[in-house]
Amino acid sequence: MQDMQPSRPRNFCDSCAIRNRAICAELDEREIDLLNTIGRRRTLAAGEQLMWEGDEAVLVANVIEGVLKLSSHSADGKEQILGLVYPSDFLGRPFGETSPYGVEALTEAQICVFERADFDHFAREHPRLEHKLLERTLGELDRTRRWMLLLGRMNAEQKVASFLLEMADRLGNGVAGAQTSLILPVSRQQIADVLGLTIETVSRQLTRLRSAGAIELPSRREIILRDRADLEQRAG
Amino acid sequence: MQDMQPSRPRNFCDSCAIRNRAICAELDEREIDLLNTIGRRRTLAAGEQLMWEGDEAVLVANVIEGVLKLSSHSADGKEQILGLVYPSDFLGRPFGETSPYGVEALTEAQICVFERADFDHFAREHPRLEHKLLERTLGELDRTRRWMLLLGRMNAEQKVASFLLEMADRLGNGVAGAQTSLILPVSRQQIADVLGLTIETVSRQLTRLRSAGAIELPSRREIILRDRADLEQRAG
DNA sequence: CGTATAGTTGACGGTTTTCAAGCATTGTGG
DNA sequence: CCACAATGCTTGAAAACCGTCAACTATACG
Numbered sequence: 001m002q003d004m005q006p007s008r009p010r011n012f013c014d015s016c017a018i019r020n021r022a023i024c025a026e027l028d029e030r031e032i033d034l035l036n037t038i039g040r041r042r043t044l045a046a047g048e049q050l051m052w053e054g055d056e057a058v059l060v061a062n063v064i065e066g067v068l069k070l071s072s073h074s075a076d077g078k079e080q081i082l083g084l085v086y087p088s089d090f091l092g093r094p095f096g097e098t099s100p101y102g103v104e105a106l107t108e109a110q111i112c113v114f115e116r117a118d119f120d121h122f123a124r125e126h127p128r129l130e131h132k133l134l135e136r137t138l139g140e141l142d143r144t145r146r147w148m149l150l151l152g153r154m155n156a157e158q159k160v161a162s163f164l165l166e167m168a169d170r171l172g173n174g175v176a177g178a179q180t181s182l183i184l185p186v187s188r189q190q191i192a193d194v195l196g197l198t199i200e201t202v203s204r205q206l207t208r209l210r211s212a213g214a215i216e217l218p219s220r221r222e223i224i225l226r227d228r229a230d231l232e233q234r235a236g
Numbered sequence: 237m238q239d240m241q242p243s244r245p246r247n248f249c250d251s252c253a254i255r256n257r258a259i260c261a262e263l264d265e266r267e268i269d270l271l272n273t274i275g276r277r278r279t280l281a282a283g284e285q286l287m288w289e290g291d292e293a294v295l296v297a298n299v300i301e302g303v304l305k306l307s308s309h310s311a312d313g314k315e316q317i318l319g320l321v322y323p324s325d326f327l328g329r330p331f332g333e334t335s336p337y338g339v340e341a342l343t344e345a346q347i348c349v350f351e352r353a354d355f356d357h358f359a360r361e362h363p364r365l366e367h368k369l370l371e372r373t374l375g376e377l378d379r380t381r382r383w384m385l386l387l388g389r390m391n392a393e394q395k396v397a398s399f400l401l402e403m404a405d406r407l408g409n410g411v412a413g414a415q416t417s418l419i420l421p422v423s424r425q426q427i428a429d430v431l432g433l434t435i436e437t438v439s440r441q442l443t444r445l446r447s448a449g450a451i452e453l454p455s456r457r458e459i460i461l462r463d464r465a466d467l468e469q470r471a472g
Numbered sequence: 473c474g475t476a477t478a479g480t481t482g483a484c485g486g487t488t489t490t491c492a493a494g495c496a497t498t499g500t501g502g
Numbered sequence: 503c504c505a506c507a508a509t510g511c512t513t514g515a516a517a518a519c520c521g522t523c524a525a526c527t528a529t530a531c532g
Contacts, residue, residue: 070381072381072382072385074385074389074390074394074472075472076472078389079389080384080385080388080389082381082384082385083381093374093378094374095370095371095374096374096378100378100381100382101381124367127363127366130363130366130367130370131360131366133370134331134366134369134370134373135331137370137373137374137377138329138330138331138332138373140377141373141376141377141380142329142332142336144377144380144381144384145306145308145318145319145336145337145380146308146336147384148316148318148380148383148384148387149308149310149316149318151384151387151388151432152316152387152431152432153310153314153315153316153432154310155519155520156519156520158310187478187479188478188479188480189478189479195388196387196388196389197520197521198520198521198522199478199479199480200479200480200481200520200521200522201519201520201521202479203479203480203481204480204481204520206480207480207481219529220478220479220528220529235311236310236311236312391487391488392487392488423510423511424510424511424512425510425511433488433489434488434489434490435510435511435512436488436489436490436511436512436513437487437488437489439511439512439513440488440512440513442512443512443513455497456496456497456510456511
């Protein structure tokens, strides 16, 4: 070693895959260092639950890798998935008492977690971070409202076609143009819970799309979009 | 006049009904004065459209009085109301290019409007305002997600009962305890568009609730909640 | 290899939509 | 002031769509 300064891997952020896309983008070195002291990395196994609906909201996080779901249950026990969370998305409820939804990892996932109290405090002292968080929250609100249109006014075919297109979009992170072949991070049951349908209806719609030549289903978790225009047509 | 200082009604904010509830709460006098120079009051007639879905997002506003709707249309023309906006709520899409939904006044309404560019600029320079906006946006996101559960997993009876309870809550602004008698700001068609139902289904459900003694319907726009516990039961 | 789990397919039934008619309230012009 | 149209709402009958229940198939896993 020629440089006698301790060759410190200064912090996790420097090598972070989402350093420039998450809310920490635009923080300067000093701020990043500070943020590093209150955050830590954590790996979640597929299926691991990070928060429970109604629990005290003790932590928030950035998603580095993997896909997680936010979900809530109706009185009679049916699940509704409120949103899927992808790399660079923010997770949790800052400035709030309880978590209005449960959070579960769908795939193995890596996240960067903060105690909510620490994060809230840091955010209030760093307006650039708060601004990023605001922009992200506004975007998430737009996306959620678009999903309301789907839940309220679309039929099963439109829902399934929309789901496939959105999934292709979001899995092809950053890469220009969406994927044409996707590995689903979700089971049929979970697709149903996202779309407000039953597993049987989802299955039937997928079969119909396959018969119509719009998609191929090489295996349970893999889908190839063969005719995107047709899917867009069906999505309405 | 004993005080020779010009007795100026310094700005609209001083006498504003929502001064302490909207995002402008916690701004100091100097900031409020500044905000006043870029904002103006505007009255909307019932039925007046303030923004159109997909249009350039040129303005944002605080709602002072009245109720407005945010809505979007599916490809085949069906409307879905994405949210109702009440006094002290914030309206519009800051930091965005286009408005993802249309905005229409349901009742006569009074709002405090800003050019979006002016507001964005002001917000970035006043972190306290941005913080308030962030808290409000996070709350709105929570509320929207709860609505997703309703759209995706509830049947017609649960939807209508939930709607009545929420409406009673939100119309009794601030007053401890919700209203027991409400004047609906919406038509049957609009209730249907909020709940993702048809007008006929809404009508039938209201008739059923009346027959069951849970509500009374003295006139088209008036509803009396006679048995709140029963409604809560039905809402699931 | 056998069992457990996930997904598919079929038959049936229920809830909601669709289509149609009628009623009630509001507003307008004679 | 009343007739009459326009609008909004209610009610009924039929149909469509999706959910439920059940059996079956394919894949994963020990």
